[in-house]
Each structure stands twice: as C-alpha cells, then as structure tokens.
Amino acid sequence: GTNPNAVSVSVSKITVNPNYNGNTHDNDLALVQLSSTVNFNNYIQPVCLAAAGSTFYNGTKTWVTGWGYIQVSPYQSWISSVITSNLPGFVTYSSSGTNRDVTCSAFGK
Incomplete structure (x- = not known):
C-alpha cells in the first residue's frame, strides 16, 4: 500500500564528495538539493550532523x-x-x- 506520510520531491542538484573513489566506494557521500521546500512534521525532520x-x-x-x-x-x-x-x-x-x-x-x- 501507499504511505500517507510519504512526500515525493524532485532533486535539483547532487553534489558528490570530491574524494569519492568508485573502485573502493570510499567517501561515498553526497549532498542532495531538493527542487522545492519540504514542510517538517512528525514524520519529516532535518538531519542533525555532528x-x-x-x-x-x-x-x-x-x-x-x-x-x-x-x-x-x-x-x-x-x-x-x-x-x-x-x-x-x-x-x-x-x-x-x-x-x-x-x-x-x-x-x-
């Protein structure tokens, strides 16, 4: 079934870690910029980085x-x-x- 709390948003930009190594998959991290804002609620929250x-x-x-x-x-x-x-x-x-x-x-x- 479908999740009533799901939100679909397109991506406008992906920035891949410049130290990413495709052979070893080291540093496999990227930033994803959404094409529109997302409203936070009980199911959608920002990520807090250390x-x-x-x-x-x-x-x-x-x-x-x-x-x-x-x-x-x-x-x-x-x-x-x-x-x-x-x-x-x-x-x-x-x-x-x-x-x-x-x-x-x-x-x-």
Whole structure:
C-alpha cells in the first residue's frame, strides 16, 4: 500500500564528495538539493550532523542510514536505517583490511 506520510520531491542538484573513489566506494557521500521546500512534521525532520571534532563515547545512541541494493542495477532499491548503540569511537571494515574512510554498521540478531 501507499504511505500517507510519504512526500515525493524532485532533486535539483547532487553534489558528490570530491574524494569519492568508485573502485573502493570510499567517501561515498553526497549532498542532495531538493527542487522545492519540504514542510517538517512528525514524520519529516532535518538531519542533525555532528560538529567537526565531536567525540562519541561508548553507549552513545546514533542513527545510521543509507541506500543499499538487492541486485546489481544502476538504481538503488531500498533505504535502510538503524539505531546503533554501544558504538566505539568508529567502527570500520574493508575486505582488504581496516579503512578509516568506511564506516560499517549492521543490525544485531
């Protein structure tokens, strides 16, 4: 069914991180500018980013959200969001070893 709280807005500009590496997917972050304003309500809120130099101590609750895919496609298929807690200063993972440019978060079972 449809979500009565969903809002569709077109995108006017995408600014990709200049340090993005398409081979390793390091720094895969972009800013998306919407083509029109969105009214905030109980279901739509702005994202609050931590200030540079912020420290997150063990037990700090944080949100991690991002796009993922379920098949090889030029289009992302779903968005995931998870509340993490007991997060060390940063958690990193890379198939070739630890990498400070990649943050890995996962649901616990």
